[in-house]
Amino acid sequence: MSPSRFAYYPGCAAEATVKEADRAMRAIAPLLGLELHPFESMTCCGAGVLHEEQPDVSLALNARNLAIAERAGLDLLTLCNTCLLTMLKAQHELRSNPQLAGRINESLARFDLRYEGRVKVRHLLWVLAEDVGPEAIRALVKKPLAGLRIAPFYGCHILRPEEVLGFEDGRDPNSMERIIEALGAEPVRYDARTECCGFHVMLVNAPATTTMVGHCLEGAVDKRADVMVTPCTLCQLTLDSYQYRADKTRTQPLKLPVLHLPQLLGMAFGLDGKTLGLNRHLVAVAQ
């Protein structure tokens, strides 16, 4: 299998707070035939938050990042749902506002950059489900996760709005389930799998995030999940680190470990816990 090459855009969280996601990704990439090229010149995508204060600046900076990938002739791969949606929305806006896109390109030309809209923005989950495929993933499994009940947690920004993302049915997705099955485990079906973890208000309204985290985890625990897995670094950060706060409002602690998707693959591929950063979780992961 000749490797698929990507401009690698892990997202700010995977570069700092949840580094283990980046480490696990780099560890599984060669096994999956993915070649990752990080770019020191790319900025933060602004997470849709920069857009609130300065919409045109947000668009110009995203166009610059995308143009850097285009100059290298690469599609882009991210581990963060919010990066995914922010960049896809930027592409959508650049298409629907050719006048502004033209002005941005005039400015980018000074830096030898041009955004043409060729670059495909992809999430790891999409690359796994579509390019690599469940069969190739199954063939890489060394330690099947047999008997493990795994709750997939998709995260909002990989599902909604469908007009922008358009990968699968936002109300009834199945890409995560197909991957969990390929790893030899059993996907747990529960309602909150497509709901919101509350990350984007975790500072501004911590009690709201705590309630949302509790609701999502409880849905999985009620269906006897052993572990939760999410494709989004921000969801993982929230569901793991706010879990103790959600516990305070309950008689029984939830005790549900929350894994990053590349960590789960790494475990099934037989990589060791240290490489995958399993020791960096607040809710301990049994190894």
Next chain:
Amino acid sequence: MGGTARHDRGLAGDVAATPDGKDLDHCIQCGMCTATCPVAEAVPGFSPRQIVARTILDLADELLASDEIWYCARCQQCVASCRKNIRPADIITAIRTEALRRGNRDTAGARHTMAFLSDLGGKGKLNEALLTFRTLRWSTFKMIPYAMRMLARGKIPPPIVKEIEGMDEVQALIEEFRK
């Protein structure tokens, strides 16, 4: 910067003039957005339907200075459930833009948003370590138990962020495209 309405219809006109808020006037106040909003379920009184109504009615002073316009978690449930394709989450984004433009900058939500432009214009990346303090100011002490847990797992991000390559390009783009 700052100031008051630019359009006759006040806040409604200002919001409807943006790409995010352009479908404002098609809202029929059905309440599907609030019915599917997880923050409405968690925070008594929070309602995207009401925020849209108050925008249409130009109740700007009270709305733009409120904390509640910053409570939306951008989960996009309302965008998926609105039968009139209003994109209520995007309307709230347009309201936030307008709140900042008119000088409503002293809520945690406003400070959190403004940290992004200042970080991206500084190093090109977000400074996650300082974001909490810049958002919460002295109420940051409430986050100490959280920070201790994160610290125990090596999860406190470094306070110094490495600058990206080509910061001059980024600064030039910010100067050119900020409004």
